[in-house]
Amino acid sequence: MACNDVLRPGHVQLRVLDMDDAHKHYTKRLGLIETGRDAQGRVYLKAWDEYDWFSVVLREADEPGMDFMAFKVRDTDALDRLEKAVREFGCNVERIPAGELEHCGERVRFDSPTGHTFELYAEKDFHGNAVGTTNPDCFCDEVKGMGAHRFDHCLLYGDDLDGTVKLFREALGFDLTEQVMDGDLMIGAFLTCSNKAHDLAIIRHAEKGKLHHASFYLESWDEVLRAADLISKYDISIDIGPTRHGITRGKTIYFFDPSGNRNEVFAGGSTWYPDQPTITWTTDQLGKAIFYHDRQLNERFLEVVT
Amino acid sequence: MSECIYTVSLSDTGESYPCSDEQNLLRAMEALGRKGIPVGCRGGGCGVCKIRVGEGRIRALKMSRAHVTAEEEAEGVVLACRAFPLSDLRLAVIGKMRKNLCRIQSAPGAGHKQT
Numbered sequence: 001m002a003c004n005d006v007l008r009p010g011h012v013q014l015r016v017l018d019m020d021d022a023h024k025h026y027t028k029r030l031g032l033i034e035t036g037r038d039a040q041g042r043v044y045l046k047a048w049d050e051y052d053w054f055s056v057v058l059r060e061a062d063e064p065g066m067d068f069m070a071f072k073v074r075d076t077d078a079l080d081r082l083e084k085a086v087r088e089f090g091c092n093v094e095r096i097p098a099g100e101l102e103h104c105g106e107r108v109r110f111d112s113p114t115g116h117t118f119e120l121y122a123e124k125d126f127h128g129n130a131v132g133t134t135n136p137d138c139f140c141d142e143v144k145g146m147g148a149h150r151f152d153h154c155l156l157y158g159d160d161l162d163g164t165v166k167l168f169r170e171a172l173g174f175d176l177t178e179q180v181m182d183g184d185l186m187i188g189a190f191l192t193c194s195n196k197a198h199d200l201a202i203i204r205h206a207e208k209g210k211l212h213h214a215s216f217y218l219e220s221w222d223e224v225l226r227a228a229d230l231i232s233k234y235d236i237s238i239d240i241g242p243t244r245h246g247i248t249r250g251k252t253i254y255f256f257d258p259s260g261n262r263n264e265v266f267a268g269g270s271t272w273y274p275d276q277p278t279i280t281w282t283t284d285q286l287g288k289a290i291f292y293h294d295r296q297l298n299e300r301f302l303e304v305v306t
Numbered sequence: 307m308s309e310c311i312y313t314v315s316l317s318d319t320g321e322s323y324p325c326s327d328e329q330n331l332l333r334a335m336e337a338l339g340r341k342g343i344p345v346g347c348r349g350g351g352c353g354v355c356k357i358r359v360g361e362g363r364i365r366a367l368k369m370s371r372a373h374v375t376a377e378e379e380a381e382g383v384v385l386a387c388r389a390f391p392l393s394d395l396r397l398a399v400i401g402k403m404r405k406n407l408c409r410i411q412s413a414p415g416a417g418h419k420q421t
Contacts, residue, residue: 017350017368063372064351237348260351260370303403304346304354306370 004173005082006193009153009200010072010121011054011101012214014261015061019043021258022058029234030216030263031145032056035127038102047150047216048130048140053103055151056214064259064306066211069154069200070107070119071172071193079122083108085171086120098123112167114158115208146227146265148216153198155212155264157205157305164202165189174200177272178247178279180289187283190248197248197269210305213254213262220267221251227265231255240301246292247281254301261306312391316342317360317398325391331357331364332386343399348387355386356401363392373401 016022023043026032032045035054044054052072059067073079087093091110096119098105105123112118130140140147158164168174168191177197180188190198203212218224221242228242231253239262241253252266281289288295290302314331315322319342325334332355335343346354353373359382366379369388383400 017370062368063370064349065372239347256347256349256351258349260347260349262347299403300346300354304352306347306351 004193005074005078006120006172006174007072007074008194009055009151010052010070010124011057011104012069012151012154013042013057013059013067014211014214014257015064015067015259016058016257016261017060017062017064017259019058019060022060025236025257026056026058027144029145029230029236030265031143031147033130033143036102042101044102046127047148048143049149050151051126051129052124053127054101054124057101064257064261065209066116066154066156066214066261066306068109068117068119069156070121071199072124073120073122076106076122079106079108079120082120082172086110086167089167089171091167091171103127112158113160113163114156114202115160116156116158116164117209145230146216146218147223148265149219150217152196152215152217152266153200154214155201155203157203157210157212158208159204159206161186161189161202161204165191168200175272175274176278177270177276178281180247180281180283180286182283188247188281192272195272197250197272205305207305211261212305213264215264215266218265218267224251224253224265224267228253239304240291240298243294244292246285246289247279259306262304312362313394314391315394315396317396318342325395327391329390330387331389331391331395331397335386343386343397344401344403346387346401346403350385350388353385354401354403356383357386357389357397357399358383359389360396360398362395364389364395365392366390 036044043058045056046054093110096107103125107119107121109119131137174191174193178190187204189202191200193199224242237256239254244251248269250266250269310327311324314325323340344354346352350369366384367388369385
């Protein structure tokens with residue numbers, strides 16, 4: 001159900017081991033902009049082409065990973081409808097008061113069969129992007145590092161993949177754009193609430209609640225290559241790339257933040273319309289599905305999570 | 307103070323490599339094109355480069371408590387990407403890749419079971 005009650009990924013809260021190191025990585029290297037800090041010491045960041053106050057929140061902790069991922073919904077009526085839907089699905093649901101995350105309205109937090117915590121919210125303060133809305137320039141030349149345009153999606157790892165896919169399709173109205181199948185067993189699901197190739201992806205994995213990567217959008221392959229140059233120049237921990245995925249068709253590079261959380265920057269990717277059929281990848285072609293050029297599975301890419 | 311170069315020996319393979327006290331144990335291995343300790347995130351987060359220091363002394367930076375408890379750290383169990391040598395070392399590799407997806411490929415339906 002494209003462009004319905006759930007609009008888009010809104011924010012992700014990531015745990016980091018050292019805030020100074022993480023701040024440097026996400027601002028100077030990835031190119032996000034700091035928009036605030038709160039009394040808990042959390043740092044709020046946004047990309048240059050995002051309008052709302054923040055899309056990434058960093059929290060210092062003893063172990064890295066993802067605290068929660070949130071989706072912005074159409075309005076407060078939609079928030080009420082969706083709260084009812086996830087409650088009826090069987091999720092544990094709680095309302096987080098407005099202002100708990102600064103500049104963010106009331107949030108509906110719920111758990112999922114794969115052990116991840118998700119949130120929905122309708123309201124977040126408008127900050128404005130870097131170019132404005134009247135006769136805007138096409139780019140921001142003050143942006144740092146890779147110059148990420150927006151927070152785009154997360155790929156998560158967890159055990160009850162079928163359950164979380166059902167939750168997102170049936171309760172939240174997401175579409176399944178692509179799937180990886182091992183016979184009758186689904187091992188990967190790419191889900192969208194919009195017309196992107198994915199707003200959320202989930203891979204079957206023995207442990208609950210793991211983060212594979214948080215992904216940020218770039219405009220072009222040239223920008224992906226420039227990100228690769230910066231990864232070498234600043235000795236950032238590389239995972240794999242630049243390369244291209246068969247799944248989603250994205251042109252991509254993966255690397256790690258200083259706490260070991262994987263990041264992706266990517267460009268392109270296929271377009272989804274809700275009348276399209278789901279694309280299926282089979283495990284005998286998994287190399288090509290994941291890395292369209294090498295066609296070789298990569299142990300670190302498949303197994304390293306936080 | 308100038309840097310000191312120590313010798314890191316891996317009990318599992320019998321191999322050894324030099325490592326500066328300004329370089330973490332994993333990075334020194336990688337920089338020399340050597341193998342033996344699995345390489346993951348290189349940031350103390352994923353746990354695949356977990357090692358036990360059998361002989362020698364190290365200093366360690368903050369690492370994920372999901373993978374190394376305070377008790378383990380006190381006994382010389384650390385992540386190689388966050389550990390720097392203070393003497394010659396002998397290490398045993400504890401960490402490994404889990405290979406879940408590969409196992410699922412060979413055994414459909416086994417996805418929920420942790421090895």
